[in-house]
Structure formats: structure tokens, C-alpha cells
Amino acid sequence: MADRLLEYTGALSQREMMEQVLDSMDLERERGITIKAHAVRLEYHADNGNTYQLNLIDTPGHVDFTYEVSRSLQACEGALLVVDASQGVEAQTLANTYLAIHHNLELIPVINKIDLPSAEPERIKEQVEQIIGLDASEAVLASAKSGIGIHEICEAVVHKVPPPKGDPAAPLRALIFDSWFDPYRGVIILARLMDGTIRKGQRIRLWSTESTYEVDGLGYQSPKPVPCDTLSAGEVGFLFANIKTVSDAKVGDTIYDAANPISEPLPGFEEMKPMVFAGLYPVESHEHGLLRDALEKLRLNDSAFNFEPENSVALGFGFRCGFLGLLHLEIVQERLEREFEIDLITTAPGVRYKVELGSGEIVEVDNPTKWPNPSEIIKIEEPVIDATVITREEYLGEILKLMEEKRGNQKKFEYIGGGRVMLLYEMPLNEVVLDFYDRLKSASRGYASLDYHLAGYRISPMVKMDVLVAGDPVDALSIIVHKDFAFERGKALIDRLRKLIPRQQFEVALQAAIGAKIIARENIAALRKNVLAKCYGGDISRKRKLLEKQKEGKRRMKRVGRVEIPQEAFLAVLKVSQSGSEE
Amino acid sequence: MQWPRPHGRGMNAMAGVYISWPFCAQKCTYCNFASGVFPRELEGRYLERLRRELRDWEWPWVAETVYLGGGTPGSMAAEALEGVLSEVRGRPWKEATLEAAPGWIAREQVQAWRRCGINRVSLGVQSFVERELRRTGRKHTAEGVARDVALLLSEGIGEINLDLIAGLPGQTEAGWRESLDWIERLAPPHVSVYMLEVDDDSNLGHELLLGGVRYGARDVPGEEQIADFYEEAVERLAGMGLARYEISNFARPGSESLHNLKYWKREPYVGFGADAHSFDGRLRWQNVETPQEYVQAEQIRCETTEAHGDEEKFFVGLRLMTGVQVADEDEARYGEAIGRFVGDGLLVRDGDVVKLTNRGVLLSNEVFAAFVD
DSSP states (O other), X not given: OHHHHHHHTTSSOXXXXXXXXXXXSHHHHHHXXXXXXXXXXXXXXXXXXXXXXXXXXXXXXXXXXXXXXXXXXXXXXXXXXXXXXXXXXOHHHHHHHHHHHHTTOEEEEEEEOTTSTTOOHHHHHHHIIIIIOOOOTTOEEOBTXXXXXXXXXXXXXXXXXXXOOOOTTSOOEEEEEEEEEETTTEEEEEEEEEESEEEXXXXXXXXXXXXXXXXXXXXXXXXXXEEESEEETTXXXXXXXXXXXXXXXXXXXXXXXXXXXXXXXOOOOOOOOOOEEEEEEESSGGGHHHHHHHHHHHHHHOTTOEEEEEEETTTEEEEEEEESSHHHHHHHHHHHHHHSOOOEEEOOOBOOEEEEETTSOEEEXXXXXXXXXXXXXXXXXXXXXXXXXXXXXGGHHHHHHHXXXXXXXXXXXXXXXXXXXXXXXXXXXXXXXXXXXXXXXXXXXXXXXXXXXXXXXXXXXXXXEEEEETTEEOGXXXXXXXXXXHHHHHHHHHHHHHHHSOOOSSOEEEXXXXXXXXXXXXXXXXXXXXXXXXXXXXXXXXXXXXXXXXXXXXXXXXXXXXXEEEGGGGGGGGGOOTTOOOO | OOOOOOOGGGOXXXXXXXXXXXXXXXXXXXXXXXXXXXXHHHHHHHHHHHHHHHHHXXXXXXXXXXXXXESOGGGSOHHHHHHHHTTSTTSSOSEEEEEEOSSOOOHHHHHHHHHHTOOEEEXXXXXXXXXXXXXXXXXXOHHHHHHHHHHHHHTTOOEEEEEEEETOTTOOHHHHHHHHHHHHHHOOSEEEEEEOOOOTTSHHHHHHHHTOSTTOGGGSOOHXXXXXXXXXXXXXXXXXXOEEEETTEEEOTTOSOHHHHHHHHTOOEEEESTTOEEEOSSEEEEEOSSHHHHHHOSOOEEEEEEOOHHHHHHHTGGGBTTOEEOOHHHHHHHHHHHHHHHHHTSEEEETTEEEEXXXXXXXXXXXXXXXXX
């Protein structure tokens, strides 16, 4: 949709169009998703003869990146609410609508993909009115793919979205809504000017740090960067001012004129706190320094993720990292492997628990290896979320079963028309970071959408489950589970590990244990034969190549004690469902 | 142990000659060599090119051993065979082996082989069980093999090798025992026992990976059973006086294959023909793979590399049951790995000599990989 608007307003010629122009990260293009919000300026010649400057921000849809949406909304006057003409309202549609309403934005409903045979625009309009409570009578019917309704969208923006209110002559107040690091220019700030004007060479100050910088350059994206001399109230653009790190130019901070101080900053954003934690370790222990450098570089552009050193008996030196969600974890992991070429071992993701100890102290634990001694624990609280699921009636049975299995408490159940149901559950975040997405997808054949937000903490009897390989506990395989689910989880995990760990020279026992109590056990039979018994007429290089291949396979495994464990084994818990079956 | 390290023109150690004859009457299902059934016309051109390659070689030494492998060199016409062997210096050679398919060997053929200097014959028996043979595309019978062995002996060729494969589709314990019983009856001085390897470039391997039925992939015995077959063979053959001297080779003392020993002892050998491999003590090289390329290519040597002596000493040398002598510099480089394998019971150490244990033989790749960088 964003691509089509760019093309329609002439920001890009057809020749320059590439699918998903705004999603510039390779990963975004490959996966067809938006991870970072992108801001672009469009010039629109309206039917009334006037030319308007429109600033468009394309935002991600995935729940992990809701904060990107939230901060983008704060920089805007209006929003296009794009609803799929056959899928209808999805869980994230709802979440994003509430965000927009919260920010007092003018909402323009757009029903997209109306040219699909399965499109039901009238029914979807009803849904929008019923579920969201938005007047859909003037919703624009569009198809980004075939260019239908694009003109109408632009006209609606011009007529419905109020012009920016700020005063270019007032003291400068600009909201930072994104920033990233550029190796040549330092930090680049994306800002929305609320009041005043900003010029090249001007001395600016940031509210939270009170540091002063001189503006080296200004510009806007269209979508390529276009330098300019000034930006003034109502405009969106970028600036750089020799700022060294992203953390010096925090998103949500206010920029003002050093020579013309203001008394109040703009309302900022809540800082995003990581919710999902996992250990990242280099396969090759000597790459530890490399991994640290890579994490530091990634953090320059992604302030939502954090890391601190940790070490594991099994895996050596690595880092405990915090993420917004599983997709965020996956993206960081993939970027580390792709852009920095580091072979990684990721341990099972978990959440942060609040544990009250006998001493009265409350500790936050996000790493199973730091789980306190059970005899000292008085109370454990785990983070819970409010999860909204919208699905079709026919998949309800499977989904309700899944929510039950994932320890969900139903809070709301509503038929929303068109054979669709909206469910609201309170459920532990810990269950979502395991295999929830995959399970939900398969239970609904892809016809379920999910959105959630942190709802608080609840008391739960959690226990630490250890995994012993050949009699020795492997700390990196430990997980925190609910007491009542421990037995089945343990069995499924051991079963999964048995399939993942290749046969070794000797029989290997795999055990799951809680404290001293073994709850599951399986053996991996010893490897009987790995031999080349064939005459190759003196072809030594063939033998050598074969051995090299075997060695390369081993290199990608981690030797723990006498057992070689492949990378995937450390994530085995992710693929374990209650029944122990594999997807 | 100091192997001779001659190379290039100065190659003066006793060297071996390998000659590749990649033509077969049929392609066996488990075979992944660059051999098989080719148009008749190619055979003539190949013969010509082979003779030219032999003639062009500088012969810095005379051959001690000759090995005609394939393919099925046993099916070569007498004149063709003589034409090839007449180009190899050093006749009569100490050992000259010819690989042949058993079943229909004629007395005149054997007499012709003898006249050319052949004094050892290796029969690709693979199995004595009819059902197993048919499924791999072989047509001979146990009785046919017995007739061939008797014929070879009566014509004065006592050095006979019989090949067996453990792990053929449909092979059973009883079937394997039957093959070993036949070996006992025929009492050859040399036996090779190969374990079926699933090479994805053979018809059978391809099917194993993709799950077809035509070549009996589903009936290939499991790893466990193949290992059992092998161990049973080691024991039975020892009882017949055939000692294991290399992972898959068994012989009466004095009947070991001198030519194949050169591969494992890292002595020089030169290969002629398609897909033939050579080693001059320093360099390894290889000829183009297919007979079609071989007859057409200007440059038939397609790959030359420096041998990795210190590594090969172990991953090649340890294949021999006599083991490898660990020098001081090896100690520094591999001492830790050797210690670990001794601890795991895969290697045994006697003074400065290390050898594979029985268990180590079956897991030898695990050991060898540690000596490859």
C-alpha cells in the first residue's frame, strides 16, 4: 500500500519501483514484513488544485513491534486503517486502532484487496463498525495491487486529516520518533517538528540529556534522502549533528533550540522493556569478542534489545539478551549470522520472573541457571498477557483446546459476525514464547490473528527443570516450567532431544529432572559403525573430502563433557508440544 | 616408520601402476564409480587413448605391481589386454592383478591373461546367494564362481581374491552365513569384505534417499546388522587363516595385495585411464572422470594437489592393522586426540605404535576425522 502511494504521488517512477520500496532491510523484503517504521514525504496535487505535503509513516504490523506503531502515531495527525477485504478485522487491527484513538488521530478506514474473488467489502464494513465502532460508510475501497482507490485515499487524507497546528515562529519543539546509526554521519534522528524551525548550523539541545549539538545536516526522505536547509513546524525530516550513539538521542525525547529554551518537553514515550530472554553463544568460543562487537553494533540501531555477559558451564562465554518478543529474537539472531557471519547457539527463550525469597528480598530472574534454591522461595510471580485472538468459528474447537493447554483464562468470548469469533484470554507470557505461534497457526490453518500486551503478574508454582546428558546437567538446557506441566514437558523434551542428538561412540542417557527427581529418561544407542570400507583405487582425496565433511559437521556441534550436541538441540524446547509430537 | 619419499623424476622406490577399464556388461545398483555400460565404439577409442597415455609416460622407474581395475577389465579382448600391458615396463611384474566378473570365465581367457603377465585375479563375487545377486543386477551363481576358482587354480593362478559386500538389499543373517560358508569351501588366499555405503550417486543410494522400491532400498539391512555381518566375517575369516590386514582386506600371510598396500603405505603409484589416481610421494593427481571426457580431453589430468603427508600418515596408515608409528612431532600435534581415542577404546597404543581396536575399526572415521584439518 505504501509503495502504491509513493508511485501514485510520483515520489518514485514505475521504473524505480521495487516491491516493498520502504522495507529496505533484506530481511524485511525476504519475509514480506515491516520491522522498522519508515517515514517518507509525498507531494500531492489534489483535485481542488492545491498541492499538499503529506508525510507518510509505514509501520510494522507484528505485535513485537507495536512500539514502533505507537511512537509513529504520536508524530501524526491521522492514520489509514487498512483492513483486508477477505480476512476482515484482525487482532492487531484492533490493537492499532485503540492506539490511534488514544492519540486522538483522525482514522480513515481503507478496505484493501477488494479485487480478490473472496473479498466481502460490505461485510467487512459492518465488522469495522461493529467491532471497532468506527463509521465505515465512507471507507475507501481499494486494491494496492491493482491501483484501485489510491486516488480516493489521497483525497480522503487531504479532506479529513487536520493540517498540523504548530507555529513556525514559536520556539523549536521537535519530537524524536526514530534514530539510527550511520557509520559516516553518526546518529541520524527522524523528528516531527511541532513548533518552530530548525536550520543547518543551529545549536540544538536534547531535553533528557541536556547535551548541545550543532546541526550538520537536514533533509527528508522521498523516499531517497533529500537534503534541505530548514524544517519547520508540521514537517517530518531527518537531521544529524555529530551525535555518537543512539542512546544519546533517545526516541521520544524533545529537541529544542539551545538559545531559546522551553519550559516543558513534548509528551515522550514509555521506554520499551524487553520481555523475552535467551542466551546467545558463539559456536566457536574464540568468537566471543566478535559476538560482543556485533551485539554492540546492532544495539546502536535497536534500543529495544539489550544484552549482558553470562557464562554457561556447557556453552562457555556468551550473552543474556532481552527481546520484545520471539520475532524480534529471530531477527536479531538472523542478522548476527548473516551480517556478522557468526555461528550461534541460542538457548530456549524465557521470561522474567519475580521471585520472593525467605529473606523478604524480591529477585528478578530471567535465566534458569540463576533460579534460586527452591527451599528459599516463598512466592513466584510470572508475567501474564492479555491476548486477543480473532479467528473463524470452524477452528474454535482446536484453538480453545490450545488456549487451555497454554494455561489461558478466558475473559471474553464474542461472535463478531461473518462466522468470526473474538477471544480474550489472560495467559502466561512464558507459554507464548514457547511454540504458541506455530501451534495457533496450525490449529487455525493460518486463519487466526493474535495480539497481546503485558497485563501484569500472577502467582504461579513454577519449577526449574534440568536436563542431564550422560549423567551431567547441561545448564544451557534448563527451563522454567509450571509444576503441573513439568512431567509431560520433560517427556516431550527428552524425546525431542533423542532425535536431535546424533549417536555417539557410547550409549548416552538423557534425563529430565526437577531437583534430584528424574521425571523422564531416554537413551541414545551407541553408534556402531562409521567406516569407509570400499576400495577407491588409491583415491585418497575422496576419503579426505569425506572426513572433512564429517569434521565440519562436528565443528558445528558443542562438545559438552564427552557428548557432541548440535545447535538445534538447545532450542529443542521450542518445538515441543504437550503431546510430544513434532510439527 | 620412514616411508620412502621419492617424487618426480627421481621416483626410484618400487612403484605401482593402476589401469582403469571402466567398461561393464551391466551397471550394478550400488555402484557409484565412473564405470558402466558404454557404446561399443567408445571402447576402441578408449583403448587407443589409454595406450597413448601409457606410451607418453616417462617411466622414471619400472613397475613392481600392476592392477587392472574397473569396470570389468576381465572382459577385455586378449589383444587389447596385451596391447595395454605391453606398454607397462617391468614385465614380469611381482604382482599383476586383473579384476573380473565371475560366472563365465573361459580357459582360453585365463591362458591369455597368463601370457600377458597376469598372476593374480580378483573376482567381484559380492555374494553367493542368488536372491541377493539378482537384486543388485548380477547374473552369476555360486557354482559358477566355484568353477572359475577351480579353473584359475588349474591354470596356475593361485593368488585369487573374492569380494564380498555386507549390506546388500534383502541380505539376511542366513544369507551372509551362506556366503561365508562358500568362502570356506573355496578357500581363496585373499578376501575383501566391503560394507555397503549409501552413495547418493549410485542408483541404490539415490533410491535410499528418495524412498523408491525398484532397487530394494527398503530392504537394505540396518547399520547394526551390517556391523554384525562384518564382525562375523572378521571372526570366520580368521578361523580360515585369513587375517585382517586392512579394514576390508583379509589374507593368508604372504598373500596380501602388494599393490593395494602401496596406497595405505603411501608408496608411489601411477594411474592410467579415466578416473585413475596417482601419487608420486609428494603430489596427488587425478584423471578426468568419464571415459567420454578421457577420449576427448586435451589435458587428462584434472586435479593436482600437494599430499598432506603428516595427516595421511594417520588417516590412511591407520587402516592397516599394523598401525602407525607416532613420531615426536605427531605427539605435539595429535597427542591429545590420540590419548582421547585410547581412552575411548578406539585406539590401542603399544610403545610408539598406535592401532585401531576392533571397535575402532567400525568407528574409524570418527578417529580419522581428528587427523584432518
